[in-house]
Amino acid sequence: MVNFWKLVNKVIKEADILLLVLDSRMPELTRNRELEQKIGSKKLIYVLNKCDLIPKDEMEEVARKYSPSVFVSSREKLGGTLLFRKIMELSRGEPCIVGVIGYPNVGKSSVINLLKGKKSASISPQSGHTRGIQFISAKGKIKLIDTPGVLEFSEKEIMKQIMIGSKNPQHVKEPDYYAAKLIEQFPKMFEKHCGLEYAGDPYDFLEKFALKSNTLVKGGNPDMNRIGRMLLQDWQKGKVHEKFLEN
Structure with missing residues (x-):
């Protein structure tokens, strides 16, 4: 962790502007207060990724809490132009170095590719894919600095790590x-995703979905581990959501 913070401090020092990438569905959970304190007086833009996974009225509420902010969706290719304009506004049109920081799997590499306009930073749904610091040239005389994800959670805080995508479901015990905890917290989203009605018991919901999807162990019983892991993966891949933005 000491070496990691050494890298982060280097990025903060070298960057003219910093992009803190957050997950629009859970921006507060994907913030890192210690990191923001280190940024200090540097110019900062909150980049709220995966905005296609939340309703428009929720976007308005989030925007009031995070300023300056730009909503983007790397999957739907939304917000790239607005983000570029905001960077140019803060740099007064001058060449600048922009550091891209945030937790694993919030979409830092995807945001870089959105700014660049084509694939440059490598992308993977598995957490921890980007290693070390990468320097990437982008349009408008912008040089981007990509960093590894910022982790402040301990191994005991597995639920938070799962929600932000920093814990690979393949490595999760039970x-x-x-999955039941997620269903309890976001029942409407999982009702839509699974095509089932939630009656208040998340384990009953999991069993019904396992039967519906034919996720069974020998003997025809629900495979609870496998169905739980499948839903955790769907959550991290952004397949579980309330609704998409209107075009």
């Missing part, structure tokens, strides 16, 4: 337990 995935049905954590």
